Amino acid sequence: MSTPTSDKQDIESTLGRLSKADLLTLIKRMVQLYPDLTGLIDTAQQTTPSQRPSAFHLIQSSIAVLCLC
Numbered sequence: 001m002s003t004p005t006s007d008k009q010d011i012e013s014t015l016g017r018l019s020k021a022d023l024l025t026l027i028k029r030m031v032q033l034y035p036d037l038t039g040l041i042d043t044a045q046q047t048t049p050s051q052r053p054s055a056f057h058l059i060q061s062s063i064a065v066l067c068l069c
Helices: 006-017 020-033 035-046 055-068
Strands: none
Touching: 006 055, 020 035, 020 055, 035 055
């Protein structure tokens, strides 16, 4: 696994301090702005609980998708 960059550490640290409710609010806002992100949520729901990405990884994936736009 690669060493996290400063930006990634900042994002991970910030997201780690958010409550579950705050993370859900953030995800909902992101999906409202970028409806294509719904596919990431659909994919997460289709996996078993042990395979399911954490909220951080879901948001990180969303940010990566947004950067490709």
